[in-house]
Amino acid sequence: MALLLSRRAAIARALAQAGERGVSGETLAHELGVSRVAIGKHVTALRALGYEIESLPRVGYRLLGAPDACIPEEVGPLLADPLWVACEGADALGSTNDEAKRLARAGVPEGTAVVAARQRAGRGRFGRVWESPPGGAYVSCVLRPPLAPVALGGLSLALAVGTARALDSLGAEAGLKWPNDLEVAGRKLGGILLEMTAEADRTEWVVAGCGVNVVGAPGADFAAVREQVPDVRVPVVAAALLDGIAAAYREFLGAGFPGGLAAAYRARDVLTGRDVIVRDATGALVAAGVAERVADDGSLVVAGQDGTRSVAAGEVTLRSAAR
Secondary structure: OOOEOOHHHHHHHHHHHHHHHOEOHHHHHHHHOOOHHHHHHHHHHHHHOOOEEEEEOOOEEEEEEOOOOOOHHHHHHHOOOOOOOEEEEEEEEOOHHHHHHHHHHOOOOOOEEEEEEEEOOOEOHHHOEOOOOOOEEEEEEEEOOOOOHHHHOOHHHHHHHHHHHHHHHHOOOOEEEOOOEEEEOOEEEEEEEEEEEEOOOOEEEEEEEEEEEOOOOOOOOOOOHHHOOOOOOHHHHHHHHHHHHHHHHHHHHHHOOOOHHHHHHHHHEOOOOOEEEEEOOOOOEEEEEEEEEEOOOOOEEEEEOOEEEEEOOOEEEEHHHHO
């Protein structure tokens, strides 16, 4: 199934492709099968999103500038992986994951992406608030893996590998902090959040969300992609993240997490050999000691004074930072 762009996104793409020569409202109306009045309304909406579009006699519309923002009109036309069938979203959402879950429950097909330039109620793991100011790439997607829930172990780590590879393709290098954080030089760059609905032997849907700080701000605690790639645009990062997730998802369906994905994760792991503390969602201590490796099942192997333990889930802090 090919990616279906919204009419607004299709108009934005047509304007970008027309360049300096511009394109008439009549041509757009004919190509999209709508009236010229409808084209005018979409152009007005695009201007409200930050597009600079001029109207010229005998020329029509000409694009002067596009917003550097994670909105479907900009991200959708950049998606290249065949998994994607639709790109939904808005300039601002409560949460891209919440919107993707709503769409998943409504029965949208696998490969539906949701993007936003900012989130009013972004979430991280364990329900923590995720700050989502403008200048980030906030993306989620609906997946429908033909697997039982028990076979999905390591999926979040696999998709983290996909996002790290995507950043590599743009010239930004990111390490992986178990279980789902992207880091640069010890500073968090972004993270992955998976939510799902399943029965005992069947997965109904998985929503995978990723938020990455692209632009950054003076004094910000988070690392930013533009610290490594100054000229990269936010929608380019968002599309790369989604395409990276799609490629890693396909690899996971073919071979699971063990093997190539596990090795790729370990090659980027920033915790191996470091003294760590792992706590659960309530804050209770799960393990403390030296992180030895990420196992093929996706667990973190920690060697402590009471022996070696494999941790399936938890929140990791460096012991030096926790003191």
